[in-house]
Amino acid sequence: MTRSITNPAGLHNPTAFGYSHIVSAPGEQVFIAGQYGSDETGAVVSEDFAGQVEQTFANLRTALAAAGLGPSDVVRIGTYVVGHDQSRLEVLLEHLHATWGTELPAQTLIGVASLALPGMLFEMDAVAVRPAGHA
Template identity: 45%
Template sequence: MTMAASTAANANDLKLTIVNPKNLYDPSPNGYSTAVITPPGVRVGYISGQGGQDNTGGLSPDFAAQVKQAYANLRAALEGIGARPDQVAKLTVFVVDHDMSKLGVLTQNVKEMFGDALPAQTLVPVHKLAIDPMLFEVEAVVILE
């Protein structure tokens, strides 16, 4: 199927086309896709970075707990704009003092939320986030009906 045919097949619905070229490393075991194509004519929504704060603003000192809460917050933000996880085209995640030990936590949470419809994703290691106790933040680009 050519790129044009693939895009045209999705023109009348809200499905993203996930592309993991065979001549590149398969990123799906790590919880993301190489590229995602949005259908023509869709509106795009942008969800600001969601941290691990609970509904009172509290933050656990535990990285895994913050990541889990941040994805719960992302799900709530999606619901707030009438969207589902399978409408997320791109994630950007920010990790304080990133090291390889954190990848398992990140991958698990992404796969729990997105299943096989893994969005494109970029991980940005950072020294700190908006407030000192924050260890993780995730923002999203979403297609809307």
């Protein structure tokens, strides 16, 4: 896929914060619902934030693969963090850079008081683009 990332002059360099300002790509949009640190039954796998983030990224990769896509097809993510602070941002940044390097999707990170289920500390949704002409 041809994905174009733009971090314009006049705006700060966002890569250290785990995102790109502008990402564009031709093709069909695919929307991935909020994934969280769950197993196949929907149960939260860990009380630990880092464990939940790790499982969330694994679940995102599973969802993308089911759509015939991969992380490089993701153009935007939304991240939701219970009790957001610098230590949690560092955990998230580690996974973002391990997954996308410096070619990061656009991202909005929102600190929240709680999420849908008891014990959930992190959730991530995504928008991917299926390259034109690929089913």
